[in-house]
Amino acid sequence: MSEPAPAATEPRTLAPPERRVAVVSGVERIGAYHVITAHDVSGPTNPRPGQFYMLSTDECWGGAGDERPYLPRAFSYARARVEPDGVAVSFLLEAVGPGTERLAALRPDEGLALVGPLGIGFRAPPDGLRPILVGGGIGAAPLLCLQEELEQTTLLLGFRSAAHAQAAALFSGEPQVVTDDGSVGRQALVTELLAAELNAGPGGTVLACGPPAMLEAIRALCAERDVPAQLALESGMACGFGACFGCVVPTTDGYVRLCLDGPVVDAHRLETALFAGAGH
Amino acid sequence: MTPLELCGISLRGPVLNGSGTFDARAAHRAFGDALLERFPFDAFVSKTITLEPRQGNPPPRLWETPAGMINSIGLPNKGLEGFLASDLPELARLPVPLIVSVMGFSREELAQLVCAVGEHDEVSMLELNVSCPNVETGLIMGADPAETALAVERLRSETAKPLVVKLTPNATDPGAVAAAAEAAGADAVSLVNTLKGMALNPQTGEPWLGGRTGGVSGPAIRAIALEQVATVAARVGIPVIGMGGIASGRDAADFIAAGASAVAIGTENFRDPAAGRRIAAELAELSLTRGTRDTSSMPV
Numbered sequence: 001m002s003e004p005a006p007a008a009t010e011p012r013t014l015a016p017p018e019r020r021v022a023v024v025s026g027v028e029r030i031g032a033y034h035v036i037t038a039h040d041v042s043g044p045t046n047p048r049p050g051q052f053y054m055l056s057t058d059e060c061w062g063g064a065g066d067e068r069p070y071l072p073r074a075f076s077y078a079r080a081r082v083e084p085d086g087v088a089v090s091f092l093l094e095a096v097g098p099g100t101e102r103l104a105a106l107r108p109d110e111g112l113a114l115v116g117p118l119g120i121g122f123r124a125p126p127d128g129l130r131p132i133l134v135g136g137g138i139g140a141a142p143l144l145c146l147q148e149e150l151e152q153t154t155l156l157l158g159f160r161s162a163a164h165a166q167a168a169a170l171f172s173g174e175p176q177v178v179t180d181d182g183s184v185g186r187q188a189l190v191t192e193l194l195a196a197e198l199n200a201g202p203g204g205t206v207l208a209c210g211p212p213a214m215l216e217a218i219r220a221l222c223a224e225r226d227v228p229a230q231l232a233l234e235s236g237m238a239c240g241f242g243a244c245f246g247c248v249v250p251t252t253d254g255y256v257r258l259c260l261d262g263p264v265v266d267a268h269r270l271e272t273a274l275f276a277g278a279g280h
Numbered sequence: 281m282t283p284l285e286l287c288g289i290s291l292r293g294p295v296l297n298g299s300g301t302f303d304a305r306a307a308h309r310a311f312g313d314a315l316l317e318r319f320p321f322d323a324f325v326s327k328t329i330t331l332e333p334r335q336g337n338p339p340p341r342l343w344e345t346p347a348g349m350i351n352s353i354g355l356p357n358k359g360l361e362g363f364l365a366s367d368l369p370e371l372a373r374l375p376v377p378l379i380v381s382v383m384g385f386s387r388e389e390l391a392q393l394v395c396a397v398g399e400h401d402e403v404s405m406l407e408l409n410v411s412c413p414n415v416e417t418g419l420i421m422g423a424d425p426a427e428t429a430l431a432v433e434r435l436r437s438e439t440a441k442p443l444v445v446k447l448t449p450n451a452t453d454p455g456a457v458a459a460a461a462e463a464a465g466a467d468a469v470s471l472v473n474t475l476k477g478m479a480l481n482p483q484t485g486e487p488w489l490g491g492r493t494g495g496v497s498g499p500a501i502r503a504i505a506l507e508q509v510a511t512v513a514a515r516v517g518i519p520v521i522g523m524g525g526i527a528s529g530r531d532a533a534d535f536i537a538a539g540a541s542a543v544a545i546g547t548e549n550f551r552d553p554a555a556g557r558r559i560a561a562e563l564a565e566l567s568l569t570r571g572t573r574d575t576s577s578m579p580v
Contacts, residue, residue: 017311017318018554056551067346070498072551115553118310236342238349239550242306245353246342255335255356260306276490277340 011048011121011264015241021058021111025088027104031166033094033138034104035078038112041086048121049146050209050232050264052076054240055091057102058111069099071238076142076209076263077117078170089114092141092167118240119263122146122207122230129205129228132156134194134218136210140167142232143209147171154197154204158190158214191217198225206267208232215273222267229267233258234279250275282567286323286519286542287442287467289377289404293322295532295560298523298546299381299407299446300327300353305370307553316375320556324374325544326367328381328409329397331389333359338490343479348498348525349547350477352491355383360396372402379444383409386416387434398439406441408432408466411448411473422448422473425460432464442467444521447512449501450476454508455515462516470521470544471512472505498547499525506538513539527555529562536563 022038029035054072062070079090095104106112122142125131132154135143140157147153155175159165162183168175176193177185191214198204198221208218209232222229235258237247248255249262251269256262267273283292297320304324308315336356343350358366363380371378380397384390390408397403410422410431421427428445435443445461447454449472458469474495479488487493505524513520522540526532527548535543548555 012309014312014314015310017307017315017320018557019552062347068344070347070551071344071349236340238342238351238547239553241310241553242303243301243553244342244351244550245300245303245336245356246339246351248336248339248341248356250339255339257306260309276338 011050011123012119013044013047013051013117015044015116015118016042019113019115021113022089024106024108024110024112026108027106030170032161032163033092033167035090035092035170036103036106036112037088037090038114039083039086040089040114043087043089043114044117045080045082045087047077047080047089047117049149050076050121050142051117051119052240052263053089053091053114053116053118055103056113057106058113061102061113064098064102066098069102071099072113072115072240073099073103074234074237074240074259076232078141078144079148080145092138092144094138115240119259120261122232122264125150125205125207126228128203130154130203132194132197132204132206134190134206134208134210136190136214137164139208139210139214139232141209143207144170146207156190156193156197158193158210159184189217190214191221194218195221198227205229212274212278219267219270219273230264231267231270231273232264233262233273235277249278282564284542287405287444289323289442291322291377291542293560294536294542295321295556295563296323296379296521296542296544297321297325297549297556298544299325299409301546302549303327304374305367311553316373318554318557319375320549320554321376321545322560323377323379323404324371325379325407326371326381327357328355328383329357329360329363329393330355330383331360331393333357333362340488340490343488343494345477345479345496345498345500348496348500350479350489350494350496351474352489352494354491360393364396364400368400368402377404378402379405379407381407381409381446383412385412386414387431390431391434391438394435394443395438398441403441405444405467406439407444407446407470408435409446409473411446411450420448420450422446422457423451425453425456428457429460429464432461432466436465444468444470446473447471448473449504449508449524455511458512459515462518466518468519468521469512469516470523472501472508472524475501475504497525499527501525502531506534509535509540510538526559529559529566532559532563533566
């Protein structure tokens with residue numbers, strides 16, 4: 001029945017085939033971001049880092065600016081904590097438009113409507129390779145659960161400003177942080193940290209999520225040095241489960257639906273991560 | 281759910297999907313066998329196939345509008361050969377009848393598709409997507425009653441299976457197109473396809489969509505669709521499959537009241553993969569309370 005999968009062991013946890021409502025248990029403000037946590041009683045308790053959920057609010061989804069939002073919004077989950085009767089799933093978001101503004105306005109006990117987990121997550125790094133996690137802005141989200149799963153990671157984070165860089169506190173250990181304005185850490189791009197890290201020694205593998213320009217710089221850096229990289233991409237999508245064909249990205253195999261064959265894509269499958277429609 | 285017969289095919293209920301709004305194989309990959317156990321539709325309409333493979337339009341392909349969206353997908357598909365070899369055997373395993381949507385850039389291309397697809401037992405009906413230009417005349421087949429009639433006449437001899445003509449709302453007189461399709465031998469009509477629309481990149485003022493223009497769908501077009509369904513249903517005697525922004529059982533009941541024999545769910549599937557099941561349940565609930573509807577005023 002299924003579309004042939006690239007590998008029988010793709011890191012995918014199946015989703016229930018319906019939209020369900022999870023009760024919001026917490027909304028936390030972390031600098032420029034919001035962390036929304038909701039109690040999901042009927043979804044799987046073991047989503048894979050890098051997988052995403054389609055989110056909307058149970059009530060009042062629509063009728064804001066420009067009479068939107070209408071479509072649900074795709075978010076990689078940041079954390080999933082198993083609880084006695086379900087799982088607490090957390091999402092990191094920044095209010096940048098009518099959908100994210102409405103999600104950010106959710107309050108405890110209100111309903112977060114979700115479909116997921118969807119897509120393919122990060123594959124476990126091959127044995128012996130040192131995982132280097134690279135996050136840019138909101139792209140730090142899936143690295144939170146990924147860091148929890150992996151041991152001995154190097155974590156490099158880049159943010160726009162000090163308010164955004166507060167998200168670094170969500171991670172354990174001591175991530176290296178840079179900002180666009182130099183307000184926290186050095187004024188630099190996170191790809192500069194990565195270049196230094198890769199120059200320091202071989203044996204690394206990169207797992208990254210962030211804006212298209214950052215991912216493209218990482219793709220090029222890793223291609224030059226023959227370092228394996230997995231990139232979590234973003235593209236506008238309506239459904240998240242292969243129905244709308246809206247989220248295609250160009251790969252060496254032609255267009256693929258990011259919701260089905262991503263969002264985590266092996267960098268060597270891409271000629272560029274800077275394609276039309278990339279990002280949100 | 282009340283079973284019904286549509287063009288001689290028994291359906292367990294009246295809720296279909298609009299072509300190109302649900303990919304059962306992709307959904308099976310995301311949802312597993314639970315999808316088949318709780319399949320959302322009473323018949324499944326495939327994505328449109330063409331004779332040759334198509335990769336579709338360059339991204340971006342989507343734009344959100346007030347209460348709806350614009351898509352510019354460009355009919356990506358594996359082509360006839362790819363469909364028959366890899367999709368059809370899988371779609372045949374669905375627990376509901378299969379309707380295959382086809383589109384050709386000429387009548388002969390359409391005839392080849394209808395003939396090749398129609399001979400497969402797994403296929404219950406064919407839907408003709410006529411919202412495309414005929415390369416021989418440059419006319420959008422479905423926008424013109426005479427073009428539509430010529431196409432349906434040509435195809436009628438290629439299969440004994442029911443032929444559904446998917447009407448475009450981008451026509452001067454959809455009722456006349458529907459009547460022409462019926463006179464030429466169509467077994468049913470379905471409507472509406474998307475309405476032509478466009479969006480501009482807010483930064484540049486250039487068209488946002490890779491395909492420049494696209495099709496508007498969702499609740500934004502429901503009132504327009506309802507009028508066209510009512511107009512067409514009044515013009516033809518063959519069954520009408522109504523669609524266009526249906527998001528609830530109440531909406532579905534409206535299309536049926538306007539003359540539709542069955543309804544199809546499109547954009548709402550994107551928001552909830554179980555929309556078909558939910559709407560069917562709401563519709564069944566409503567039909568139990570039929571007659572209690574307050575028709576005197578619009579709720580405010």
